[in-house]
Amino acid sequence: MKRKVLLQILSLGVFSFGLFMIIDSKAQDVEAPPEDIEVESIMYDVNANCVEKNIGDPEFPTDEYGGNGSSNYLGSFLQNTFSFSGMNTLDEVVVTRVVAKPKSTTSCGNGGFGLDIGSGIAIPNLNGWWESMIKVTLKKLAKIDPCADRAALNDRKTKQSTVAKNNEIKNLTLQTGKEHGYNTYMNLNTKEVTNYTSVDVGHELGDGVHEVASQERWQxxxxxxxxxxxxxxxxxxxxxxxxxxxxxxxxxxxxxxSNANMDALSPAQKQVYLSYHSINVMTANHDYAITITDPVKWVNRYPNRQADFEKYRNLTERYSNQSYDWHTAQELALIELYGDMMQLYRSDVGAANFKPLNAKIDPSTFRKFIAINNCN
Amino acid sequence: MKKFILLLIIYTGILSNNYAQTYLQGIEVLPLSDAAHCDLLTPSNRITADDAFLKLKQLIPDPVEENISDMVGEFWWIDGMLVNTVTRRITAQRLKINLYDRQKAKAPEIIYVTGTTPDRTLANDYFSEIKSMNNFEVLVDYFKTRSNYKRFLVQDNKGKFIVMGTIYVKKQDAQKAHELIDLILNSLYFKQ
Structure with a gap:
């Protein structure tokens, strides 16, 4: 009997000691920070269904993307209402215009701004890549499986024309320290890359603030x-x-x-647009790509983006305090903030080896870490 | 047998109390006093991580720090503001930071559509400065009015230590926090 009681007490002691060790390890957090851990390939399940949602709310601020209301830019897009429904995974969409308005080829009537591609303007000598670029067709980003999208992103990055443009802006940044950017034009019907915009040179506004343009257009x-x-x-x-x-x-x-001066893309065209759209950021440490997996949340979060930036900064500092290097802290912050509406990919600088990133929790330390999906 | 159980309970209580009385936590975090001297931030007037978390929630309704384990480093309560420092040694694995690069990485970025007016709301409220003081370099940065968090990042001239500092403050006390950063930095000297 005594032996049984002693055994029970001993078990309790061991249990409480174990409990203390768990609490203490969490409190003192003395273990080395986990490195990036590569995990098995997983299927990705996102909210692919787009519920009907009015997003032309006039309360949306007409700034940053809204501009000053100039009719040939996006300044007026917030004044009307449109809705969309259906899936964001459509394979093929018959592209039709919803509103039959005259399509001017001037910069004011086509939703595009300035250069009308294919209108006879001479294409500059771009060291030969233009010829190979003509036939480039983009693969769709289905937003269902990040491994499939990763392959599509890698495919884009290896195109000779893309390599040339990426090198161009990377070298400019190395020379000046300023941010540089460009956009890729795709024919929404044929999915062929038809052109690239000119390079936008960023400005430094002081206090480390950078400003760079994006030539968002459709024609x-x-x-x-x-x-x-x-x-x-x-x-x-x-x-x-x-x-x-x-x-x-x-x-x-x-x-x-759409408004009196401009035809916006139809809801179906927008679905196609989103299934090819990617956001690419080339940094000193890695190349990144982002795809939007939940457009409803994307649109809903847009008006809150300035408050979200402050939160993103504070989350980054929180992870940095926990001993993560800066870019990892930012990756974790970004996924925590927007992981429910976007997928983040990371590649080595200049290489085409994008892999999906996810945030996971280490069960032994309760700390988040970046898990790289190798897609094997 | 009863005595043994009583001892066990006391032992568990001491361990729990030990956790509650944590003044320093985080991976490879040192006391600030191991690296530097600062009149305002002495070991004796620190508050515990638990107290700091309670104070934080009084100051900021929805902080990004979700629980006590997110309260890394050491804490002081000064004039209604919560001061946090995270001091670490610079090593081959934890390199000295290029403050100019970090300044750019922390600053608001403005992406705007060509032909539209860039929205500089965030930039106009943002303050960031790199300067040399005493025996260190520091990057101070914060949103002047829109943030509860004011940051400073210090590296000593000998390249031995990094101190990441934060003042948590109510927005209406922002100016007080900006002045407190100056007071802290003016009285901060790294040990030779």
Whole structure:
């Protein structure tokens, strides 16, 4: 009997000691920070169904993407209402215009701004890659399986024309330290890359603030064909991950609504646009890509992006205090903030080896870490 | 037997109390006093991580720190503001930070559509400064009005230590926090 009681007490002692060790390890957190851990391939389940949602709310601020209301930009897209429904995984969509308005080829009537591609303007000498670029067709980002999308992103990154443009903006950033960016035009009907925009040179505003433009455009062509900027790529000349502001690159095209001077893309076209759109950030430490997996949340979070940026900064500092390096802290912050509406991918600098990133919790330390999905 | 059980309960109680009385936590975090001297931030007037978390929730309704284990480093309560420092040694694995790169990485980024007016709301409220003081370099950065968090990042001139500092403050006390950062930095000297 005594032996049994002693055994029970001994068990209790061991249990309480074990409990203390768990609490203490959490309190003191003395273990080395986990490195990036590579995990098995997993299927990705996102909310692919887009519920009907009015997003032309006039309360949306007409700033950043809204501009000053100039009719040939996106300034007026917030004044009307449109809705969309259906899946964001459509394979093929018959592209039709919803509203039959005259399609001017001037910069004011086509939803595009300025250069009308294919209108006879001479294409500059771009060291030969233009010829190979003509036939580039983009693979769809289905947003169902990040491993399939990873393959599509890697495929894009190996295109000779993309390599040339990426090298161009990367070298400019190395020379000046400023951010640089460009957009990729795709024919929404044929899925072919038709052109790249000129390089946008960023500005430094002081206090470390960087400002760079994105040429978000769409242009109506003959036979109801549309060209649209599906990818936005820009540089950060310092250790970092994409910022929370970067996540909203390209949302202007998706949110734009038709008005007297401009035909926006139809809801079906917007679905196609989103299934090819990616946001690319080339930093000093890695190249990153982002795809939008939940457009409803993307649109809903857009008005809150400035408050979200402050939260993103504070989350980054929280992870940095926990001994993560800066870009990992930013990756964790970004996934915590927007992981329910986007997928983050990371590649080595200059390489085409994007892999999906996810945040997981280490069960022994209760700390989050970046898990790389190798897609094997 | 009863005595043994009583001892066990006391032992468990002491362990729990030990956790509650944590003044320093985090991976490879040192006391600030091991690296530097600061009149305002002495070991004797620190508060515990538990107290700091309670104070934080009084100051900020929805902080990004979700529980006590997120309260890394050491804490002081000064004039209605919560001060936090996280001091670490610079090593081959934890390199000295390029403050100019870090300044850019922390600053608000503005992406705007060509032809539209960039929205500089965040940038206009943002303050960031790199300067040399005493025997260290520091990056101070914060949103002047819109944030409860004011940051400073210090590295000593000998390249031995990094101190990540934060003042948690109510927004209406922002100016007080900016002045407190100056007071802390003015009285901070790294040990030679």
């Amino acid at each position: 109506w062509k003959a036979n109801d064909q549309v060209e649209v900027t599906v990818d936005y790529t820009h540089t950060h000349g310092f250790e970092s991950a994409p910022s929370s502001i970067d996540v909203f690159s390209g949302i202007g095209i998706y949110m734009a609504t």
